[in-house]
Amino acid sequence: MNDTIVEEFRRLIQALLDEIEAENQRGQEGQQTVTLDQQSVGRLSRMDALQNQAMAKATQGRRDIEASRLRAALSRIDEGEFGYCEDCGDEIVLGRLRLDPAATRCVSCIRGLVTRKAKSPIQDVQKPPPAPPAMAEYCAT
Numbered sequence: 001m002n003d004t005i006v007e008e009f010r011r012l013i014q015a016l017l018d019e020i021e022a023e024n025q026r027g028q029e030g031q032q033t034v035t036l037d038q039q040s041v042g043r044l045s046r047m048d049a050l051q052n053q054a055m056a057k058a059t060q061g062r063r064d065i066e067a068s069r070l071r072a073a074l075s076r077i078d079e080g081e082f083g084y085c086e087d088c089g090d091e092i093v094l095g096r097l098r099l100d101p102a103a104t105r106c107v108s109c110i111r112g113l114v115t116r117k118a119k120s121p122i123q124d125v126q127k128p129p130p131a132p133p134a135m136a137e138y139c140a141t
């Protein structure tokens with residue numbers, strides 16, 4: 001992967017992080033509004049307020065996870081490891097990175113992962129099919 005593309009991804013990842021940061025700020029303002037409404041017996045019922053708060057927390061959690069993935073991608077850029085699969089070391093295709101710049105595995109490793117998961121260990125310990133009846137039974141007259 002050449003430097004121009006790496007810089008392109010650095011900007012993209014930074015932009016995504018800025019976006020998450022802006023959403024975090026909006027989320028905090030939203031939570032403050034809920035608190036104020038509660039204190040001043042506002043429009044929102046207690047149930048609504050609690051529900052909104054729970055949703056805001058869940059959204060916040062997802063944003064935190066995404067932000068830490070993106071930060072990890074930025075440090076991979078700094079270490080020169082960005083764009084390489086952490087399992088097999090192959091280059092991750094650009095199309096995949098454009099969809100998810102924080103991707104850490106190539107498509108074939110992801111597929112490999114899925115295939116391994118699909119084969120349940122139960123199949124391996126499954127009993128062999130019942131043996132056909134012994135020939136002697138047919139021959140006996």
Ligand SMILES: [Zn+2]
Pocket residue numbers: 085086087088089090105106107108109110
């Ligand atoms: Zn791989």
